[in-house]
Amino acid sequence: MSLAADTSVRGSGSATSLDLGPARALSCRECGHEVPLAAEFACPQCFGPLEVAYDFGRVTRESIEAGPKSIWRYRELLPVPARVTSVPNTEPGLTRLIKADRLGAELGLRNLWVKDDTGNPTHSFKDRVVAVALAAARELGFTVLCCPSTGNLANAVAAAAARAGWDSVVLIPSSLEQAKVLTTAVYGGTLLAVDGNYDDVNRLATELAAEHEDWAFVNVNVRPYYAEGSKTLGFEVAEQLGWRLPEQVVVPVASGSQLTKVDKGFTELGRLGLVEATPYKVFGAQATGCSPVSTAYAEGTDVVRPVKPDTIARSLAIGNPADGPYVLDAVRRTGGAVADVSDAEVVEGIRLLARTEGVFAETAGGVTIATTRKLVESGQLDPDAETVLLITGDGLKTLDAVSGQVGPTATVPSTSKAVREALAAQGL
């Protein structure tokens, strides 16, 4: 991918026909330099990361509420064409926000909500970012949807491409669990298993992105558009609270993009007058086995030192998080914090959420729950403030985490007597 200020767009698209809705330009998060909308991701001036800048039109609660029951109700706030719903794509979003009184009682939070994003088409928040990436990629002239991934993203890309009728190219480490291979391969795209680790796969993907002008690697060459999809988590939380911002939100941190985009979404809603711009605090959650942002937060530094991940929370295991510094900015600006928890605490977090609210989260969800507990105990989360926890992936995809930890209460012969005795032993 060239870093020159290339204003052209890829493939068959052209600058004149480009319709990315309210998106105005790509803006450098470091130096503020702006470049025209294109398939770029690094600033030609300073190599800083580019993000989407907007000229929003008039957006009202009513126009949003009258829209589709998916993230496309927020299309006027995303880098997608107004006609986005008229072309095949997935329909993620508008997942449950549930009042979590039983979990709150356990954690010591008196006004707690859980955003359950396992209801998305492939059961993780990745469906949101991939749907936005696909819509933008189509406008930018791409024709193949691609990614390097170790799981959730692979599922989401392969599924979205299938629905759109696009070819897909997904690169995974060949050591990936069989379940994750199956749940990607079933969608029928090209799935390359590479004898290497995720870093190897990522490097190969970046090479391929530079070589194939029709290939959109969602988290590489169209990353600025892709990342905007996470804003919809913030939009939905606010709308589902009755057009109000929560006082505290706890977000798991992998690359850190999601946390920064939830913050961006809250800010945009306030600026547009869709919610009152009340103060909120953003908190980040990491697994101790991959906690570079938490470490930097604790040390009071802006420098996120890369680590070699070693945690069961594989979907968060990014040792060199691209948005780490921006996470620190958002957390410090809002008065939040970042903390981390052990793998044992992660498993306990998964089980606590399941047994109190009936939501079975993947390991990342366990990280969020366990970190929340820690932040309450340390006094950093206010027990009386309205708090939202983001549960962004599904326990069905990380069964290994609870295998050996949970199982039948008892195994009994097929007789009434045996069953009665087993129940009596449970006090039933």
Place this chain on the structure above:
Amino acid sequence: MSLAADTSVRGSGSATSLDLGPARALSCRECGHEVPLAAEFACPQCFGPLEVAYDFGRVTRESIEAGPKSIWRYRELLPVPARVTSVPNTEPGLTRLIKADRLGAELGLRNLWVKDDTGNPTHSFKDRVVAVALAAARELGFTVLCCPSTGNLANAVAAAAARAGWDSVVLIPSSLEQAKVLTTAVYGGTLLAVDGNYDDVNRLATELAAEHEDWAFVNVNVRPYYAEGSKTLGFEVAEQLGWRLPEQVVVPVASGSQLTKVDKGFTELGRLGLVEATPYKVFGAQATGCSPVSTAYAEGTDVVRPVKPDTIARSLAIGNPADGPYVLDAVRRTGGAVADVSDAEVVEGIRLLARTEGVFAETAGGVTIATTRKLVESGQLDPDAETVLLITGDGLKTLDAVSGQVGPTATVPSTSKAVREALAAQGL
């Protein structure tokens, strides 16, 4: 469970305080005899199955659309209190109805929709029926939520009980796959693994239901209420089509309850003036390895002869389907049909749906897709009529069905050259 005309309600409830919304009585589907609302499931006159009868109030599209984004928007059409959303329960429903043009092109159906019920809290339609059962059971004075199950129902019951803060008792065959054990056990209720088959487990559950007056076995002693939850699939399809009935709907058949309740839901909407009562045809889908209803349909008889199931579509493997005769009634009354498909066709159906629409269904979904193909080829489904297929469970729970069938396109060394060659071999 006594078959006497017992008008009392269980546990702490009492007849005077009983609030089951518009439900008026339980009515025998065979002889029409009515008994007061209670925890009964068989007619005291003829032993026929009881179902809920209603006195509906005035229900409008506007009142429904202003309701929650879940099945509870239809609470005025269900045997639940008006205040149902003020007590802890799950929030299933309002899952995606997607236009399936790519699948339609493959199947030869020019106006096709897929109802994707994998977005529910535990990723199957069972969350709908369990949520209604829980709400009714609470009114009827029960305090423990129970079931015999081999999978989806176990997940749904354990999760709903956890969210409500109820104890749960789930009985499963001890031979159940580890994944299904984990995805039930994680919610923390009592899970008894019984050394026997599903018939043994079911028998033990029926005994326990008679012995414990506070235990609601959702599919046994509160079955009439539970079954009504499936109406919401029909309600949602009609609302999501813009308050219109489809011309054809294809429904997988296990006990047959779902099919009859979708039909009941369509009929109620027409009677209430919520949709125009246009004609529709209901089609049933079975796996050949458990196809007693399809066999009876083909033979032109009303008698459903029990079979011993032998199919990979385990969630449909009910050899003696309680609602089989009512399925035949609904199908014949509306001009539909029942057909069945081989296990190989089931797997191809799963893969076809995944690669055309990005929806990964469990084996029951493969049954629906493959049966639809067969019914188009036989001329029983009209290729020009608006058609809805119900996909009621998630492929993540039946990975074995596609294991060995799908996998990586290629496994390659971690070099640019190897990746390029593998892609070139795919024409990429």
